[in-house]
Amino acid sequence: MTGRRRSSPRPFSSAPALASAVACTAVIASLLSGCGSLPGASGDSGEKAPVTVMTWAPEGTKATNMPGMPAMAQAYARWVNSRGGIRGHHLRVLTCNERNDSVAAAQCAQRAVDEGAVAVVGSYSQFGRSFMSPLEIKGIPFIGGYGASGEEFQSPLSYPVNGGPASLLAGNGRQLAGACRRVALVRPDTIQGDQMPSLLNSGLRNGHRPPAEDIKAPEDGTDYSRQVTRALDGVGADPSVYGTAADGGKAAGSCVTTALGDHTDTFFDAFQRLQEDSPRVHVASVLGSVGQALVNRMGGSSGPLEGAYLTGWYPVSSDPRWGPMRKVVDDFAFNDNRIDPADQGVQTTWIAYTVLRAVIEQLDDAGVEDITPHALQTTLDDGDHAIDTGGLTPKLRWREGDMLAVQNFPRIVNGMVTYQVVRDGELVAAQDGFVNVTTTMERGVTNDE
Template identity: 55%
Template sequence: MMTWAPQDTDATNKPGMPAMALAYAKWVNSHGGIHGRRLEVLTCNDHNDSVGAAKCARRAAAENVVAVVGSYSQFGDSYLAPLEGAGIPYIGGYGVTNDEFTGSMSYPVNGGQPALLAGLGKALAAGCGNVALVRPDSIAGDQLPALLDSGLKAGGHADAGDQLAAEDATEYAGQAEQALRYATEDETKKGCVVPALGDRTDTFMDSFRRARENFPDVRTATVLGSVDQTVINATGGASGPYEGAYITGWYPVATDPRWDPMKKVINEEAFGDNRIDPADAGVQTTWIAYQVLRAALEKIGDGEVSADTVRRTLNDGLRVSTGGLTPTLHWPYEGKLAAVGFPRLVNADVTLQVVRDGKLVAAGKGIGGSNGIADMTSTLEHADVP
């Protein structure tokens, strides 16, 4: 197998994902392997650029890996073609690109940005006045308003104000002010500002923190792809700009007992490795992705293990239980969301979390659904995606 992620770059870094993959392989191997076979994990740094991503994919093909598992890369157009050419399945990517929800070799375990934004829209519909969305001026960014609006509409709210921002800006004072002006136009109801700028969300929040002093109070909210516990810690925790913010996530909160098996593996094989934070959505995604791989290998049993047999096993209706961290996963040729352009999106569950005392915790008021988990499939079916 191979697991890749950006490390030591100036933007997004996910060192916990390859580290989690290595810890899991070590743990499996120390417990006799899978059907007596050892797991061998190769790791690769995609350096957060398209050249690095393509290089990792070509290396995966050259090394005859049976699957790329639990990886993060923003450059789907660079890595999916070489993987598809070699017939290598891409299991449980972070869900950061739309390619992961369209490519026939992709087996996503979460609903990516589409599910998170639809869920956030639904959560904000009841309590927000004007909602300002600040998003990248890019092709990927152009899809975000429709996704957020699908959730707002489902909750009976008007569309969000759509504000474009450069993806590589070093400050966002102008955008912060514009967002605040729009969000505070309706004095009868507290407005909400939603930055969805990926790794630049922090930079925006820095400008926003300074600008908000001149405006009435607003609520902030964002999605897990832009902010997770590691980001909250790095920006000052309880005294940082995210305190009180709503954040939609894919999985139960990190303190949920359903994560105990993962924590056990981390404690046994990677104790003291500070790259692996059990609250990091990347680490969690890698864990779930390896559960899928394990299920496929167990199904193959004593048969031949290759990229082809793993892919065939996944395509032949394999159903994977992840211990309640996701619904039972399986990948029909075309899922329910094929009509809106996401044929591979099979798990649209989201959870609503809030930053309280610097920690992401389950929000008291959910988005509906049972145990704080809501399925966004029907909301996304009505999304007007460009």
């Protein structure tokens, strides 16, 4: 890789250390039956100081909600504590409702500081400017956020596990470039949404396609009929060239892709209704806006999402590599219906806690028992061993040389995505393995239309 960006010097703010570890009593922890080879699994359960972390996400709001993320964090803690903790450190998980509100996001971060959290793990918030400052002042790492704010890919205290919206939109553009002659993008009228057109267009350019028609929509809209009409008018439709690449058909003439979070179903309700009198237009989206639950609600194989092209960060949810996570959910979530194992927020939280576990184990291997924010940060910045997530991502490491040269997203270390398609009402892999969109991001995002 050439042309890598150098990240800014890291602040090494000292934070109050947790209480010194008490004398250990060796105890053999019973293994969780059927969990298999979880990444970083360990049976050591000596009595050491607990480790406090926080996971936040919006719940019960009119915009995007991610209740499964804190619920997954709590299930993970129950599982790991049933085995004696992480190398003897019991995991204490604080949760906070971020409410899709900048003030609430700052309050969650301040609570993490006040209650001695050593990291914020697997969380969702669009308000990075509000929550990163309190964490940076105390040197508290932000591990594996969802990628909903730019600060997650800029702050030296942030350690993303995926490529965020940059990789999803660039990947979706590349996926559609091979299937569509014309594309319309319906996206939120927000600061985050304003970045989406250039990202999608970077992928379209990769396939020598023209830029997408950019259509803004209210993030919390209740009727997207106007946006659907604009999208259909913008791309037109030529039924003579319509087909699906997944089925070996000819390239579709017209495609509409959208990324409206929880309100994507509202968009497709209007799309299904208004397209009845128009030539068929192919649809697409990114995982997180569309998932199996939405496909089911929209009618499965007979709904508007049949044949949809989707781009995600991780393997399809039916992949056996998710087996360990599903086992933990089955055994320790206690029928918590907030957790959907196919949801990318839940999946991101699982991966983020896998990273936390691996870093604590690296510290234990080095003889460090006092798990502090500074100790975690130093290991994340300079760790000799890349972290294995069980094949759900490439191996992860956040040394300066691992950062990709993506403008506005200098903290990205994972440029991989997956292509999926809805076939017979089920989300399935459109092709095997990961697709590397690093070059697309590095070249394309720097050349906005």
